[in-house]
Each structure stands twice: as structure tokens, then as C-alpha cells.
Amino acid sequence: MKKQYIIPIFIPHLGCPNDCTFCNQKSISGTKHMPTKEEIKNEIEKNLKYFKEEDKNVEIAFFGGSFTGIEPKLQEEFLQIANEYIISKQVNSIRISTRPDYINKDILKMLKKYHVKTIELGVQSTNDYILKKCKRGHTFEDVKKASKLIRWYGFKLGHQMMVGLPESTKLDEINTAKDLIKLKPKIVRIYPVLVIKGTQLEKEYEEKEYEPITVNQAVERCKELVYLFNKKKIEVIRIGLQNTEEITDPNDEKSSVTAGPYHPAFGQLVEDSIWYDSILDKIKAVNVKVKDAKLYVNPDNLNNAIGHKKSNIINIQKTYDVDLKVVADEKIKPGNSKLEIVKTYDDYLEEIRKKQEKVKS
Numbered sequence: 009m010k011k012q013y014i015i016p017i018f019i020p021h022l023g024c025p026n027d028c029t030f031c032n033q034k035s036i037s038g039t040k041h042m043p044t045k046e047e048i049k050n051e052i053e054k055n056l057k058y059f060k061e062e063d064k065n066v067e068i069a070f071f072g073g074s075f076t077g078i079e080p081k082l083q084e085e086f087l088q089i090a091n092e093y094i095i096s097k098q099v100n101s102i103r104i105s106t107r108p109d110y111i112n113k114d115i116l117k118m119l120k121k122y123h124v125k126t127i128e129l130g131v132q133s134t135n136d137y138i139l140k141k142c143k144r145g146h147t148f149e150d151v152k153k154a155s156k157l158i159r160w161y162g163f164k165l166g167h168q169m170m171v172g173l174p175e176s177t178k179l180d181e182i183n184t185a186k187d188l189i190k191l192k193p194k195i196v197r198i199y200p201v202l203v204i205k206g207t208q209l210e211k212e213y214e215e216k217e218y219e220p221i222t223v224n225q226a227v228e229r230c231k232e233l234v235y236l237f238n239k240k241k242i243e244v245i246r247i248g249l250q251n252t253e254e255i256t257d258p259n260d261e262k263s264s265v266t267a268g269p270y271h272p273a274f275g276q277l278v279e280d281s282i283w284y285d286s287i288l289d290k291i292k293a294v295n296v297k298v299k300d301a302k303l304y305v306n307p308d309n310l311n312n313a314i315g316h317k318k319s320n321i322i323n324i325q326k327t328y329d330v331d332l333k334v335v336a337d338e339k340i341k342p343g344n345s346k347l348e349i350v351k352t353y354d355d356y357l358e359e360i361r362k363k364q365e366k367v368k369s
């Protein structure tokens with residue numbers, strides 16, 4: 009399998025004339041100024057030096073902001089630079105992210121010309137009332153139109169959605185995922201809303217008009233969405249914002265996060281929780297009460313199966329009184345697992361009975 013590499017180029021808020029209530033792109037992308045052509049070139053060259061493998065897939069990704077909202081001349085200049093690396097076969101593809109209302113046939117033709125392969129749309133919610141509350145400035149209808157057009161032009165479609173937006177419930181988010189599935193994206197990103205300094209949401213939070221969801225709620229909501237997308241073979245490529253110097257613990261004075269479900273390993277918490285459910289299903293499927301078990305997993309899944317700070321092992325012990333040992337096994341395919349019952353509850357009781365008899369005699 010080819011090794012996948014991404015060269016991220018961050019386009020800050022300047023690329024977006026909009027002001028969604030939750031967004032401060034300067035903090036989210038960690039970049040405050042629009043990169044110059046030289047800086048983009050240097051960034052690409054710097055990254056390429058590290059990619060040693062012969063058999064690799066390299067993608068230049070313009071993240072943050074709204075790429076197709078930047079002044080058209082600048083867009084083309086950026087794409088020209090990236091395209092030179094496609095022509096020289098050092099890079100395989102280009103990815104951009106943008107807003108649904110910044111997509112039209114002319115834009116797509118221009119992106120095609122420069123070999124852009126993937127277009128990710130910031131959707132956030134498919135509920136028009138919630139979109140309005142966040143001042144997104146577009147509707148679900150725009151998302152539908154843009155998604156269809158992107159697919160029609162042969163691009164790989166990606167969607168980004170959020171959990172915990174103002175007035176958004178778990179059901180709204182499930183409905184958003186279901187609506188998106190109908191639009192057939194290939195990839196999805198899910199972001200829990202964090203309250204970022206300098207945003208309107210921060211004011212709403214301070215004035216007690218907005219209450220963020222907790223980390224546990226965010227994990228539960230994201231997990232449900234992952235199940236829905238996975239069922240339709242849509243790949244969830246990211247859960248939670250990337251940690252940066254600014255997107256960090258709200259208690260850190262340099263942090264741009266005021267409140268919300270921040271966790272340094274948020275995506276891992278969701279994956280751990282999915283593993284927890286699957287381990288429990290396996291234990292419950294055994295027709296006897298289990299006391300002691302071993303779970304064999306691929307080494308890639310070891311950390312998720314054990315859980316953050318051993319949370320899965322501890323919770324299974326506390327809640328179900330099962331002593332679980334997770335064992336890495338190369339023979340198990342990633343994502344799969346095999347449960348071995350070491351001791352049933354009957355075995356355990358029998359052991360105690362024998363011990364007591366020994367003591368008596």
C-alpha cells in the first residue's frame with residue numbers, strides 16, 4: 009500500500025469574507041497572514057525532502073479559510089505553484105476546502121485545469137435555522153447544489169460538519185449526517201464546536217446564551233455520526249480540531265480556546281469509545297458470564313482497544329467485573345479482534361469454592 013503524505017498550506021481568515029459566529033480562522037489555522045508564493049514553495053520543498061519512500065502518494069492541501077473565496081488571481085497563482093509539482097510528478101494531487109456558496113461551474117473548471125482532485129465543503133449543519141443562528145450565510149440548498157456539481161465534474165467530494173453548534177441537538181446532528189450521506193461524499197470531517205476567543209460565540213457564551221457541550225457529550229455524538237458514515241463506507245478522516253499552540257487547553261494562557269469540549273486527543277477518545285462498544289458486544293455475545301478474557305487486536309489498534317489512560321480496561325472492569333487483557337497480534341487484520349475467554353464466572357466461583365475447602369481441611 010502506498011504511503012500517504014499531505015503537505016498542508018494554511019489559508020487564513022483573509023480568504024474568507026464571512027464571519028461565522030464560531031470562527032476565528034487566525035486561531036484555527038494558526039496562521040495570521042496570507043502565505044506568499046515563496047512561502048508556499050518553501051513549504052512544499054521542505055516537506056518533499058522528508059518523504060523518502062519510492063511508492064508514495066503526496067497531496068498538497070490548502071486548508072482553512074475558503075479557498076475559492078480568495079481573490080481569483082491569487083487562487084490561480086497558488087494553484088499554479090502546486091500544479092508545477094503535479095507536472096513534475098513530485099506530487100499526486102491537490103485538495104482545497106471552501107464554502108458551498110463559493111462553488112459554481114466556472115470555479116470548478118478552473119480547479120480542474122490545475123488538477124485539484126478533492127474539494128471539501130464546510131457544511132457544519134444541514135438545518136437552515138442552525139446555519140442562520142451561526143451566520144453561515146448559506147443554506148442547505150447551497151450545499152446540495154455545490155455537492156452535486158462537484159461530483160458531476162468528477163472531483164472527490166468531502167464534507168465537514170460540526171457538533172454542538174448553538175441550538176443544535178444530537179438529533180439535528182444525526183439528521184445532518186443522514187442528509188450528507190445522501191449527497192455521497194467520499195470523506196467527512198467532524199468538529200465539535202470550541203468557543204474561540206474573539207468570536208461572536210465567545211460573547212454568547214459569556215452572556216450565557218450559549219452553553220458548550222461537554223467532552224463526554226461530544227464523544228458520544230461524534231461516535232453516533234461515525235457509525236452512520238462507516239455504515240455507508242464514507243471515510244471519517246478527522247474528528248476534532250488539530251492541536252496547535254493556540255488550539256490547546258483553555259487553562260493555558262496562550263490558548264485561544266475559552267471553553268468547549270477540548271481534549272488533546274479528542275479523535276482518539278471517539279475511536280476508543282467505538283472500540284469499547286465493540287469489545288462489549290463481543291463479551292455480551294458469549295453465552296456465559298465472563299470473568300477473565302484476552303482480546304487479540306492488530307498492533308495498530310492496541311492503544312484504541314485499551315483506551316486513553318486504560319479507560320476501556322478500567323470501565324469494563326468497573327461496570328462488568330471482567331478482567332480484560334488486550335494483546336497485540338500481527339495476524340489480526342486492522343479493525344478486527346478476537347476474544348478468548350480465559351475464565352468464566354462459574355470457573356471463578358469454583359476456584360473460590362476449592363480454595364475455601366482447602367482452608368477448611
Ligand code: SF4
Nearest residue numbers: 024026027028031073
Ligand atoms: S466560512 Fe469558514 S473560514 Fe469563513 S468564517 Fe465561516 S468557518 Fe470561518
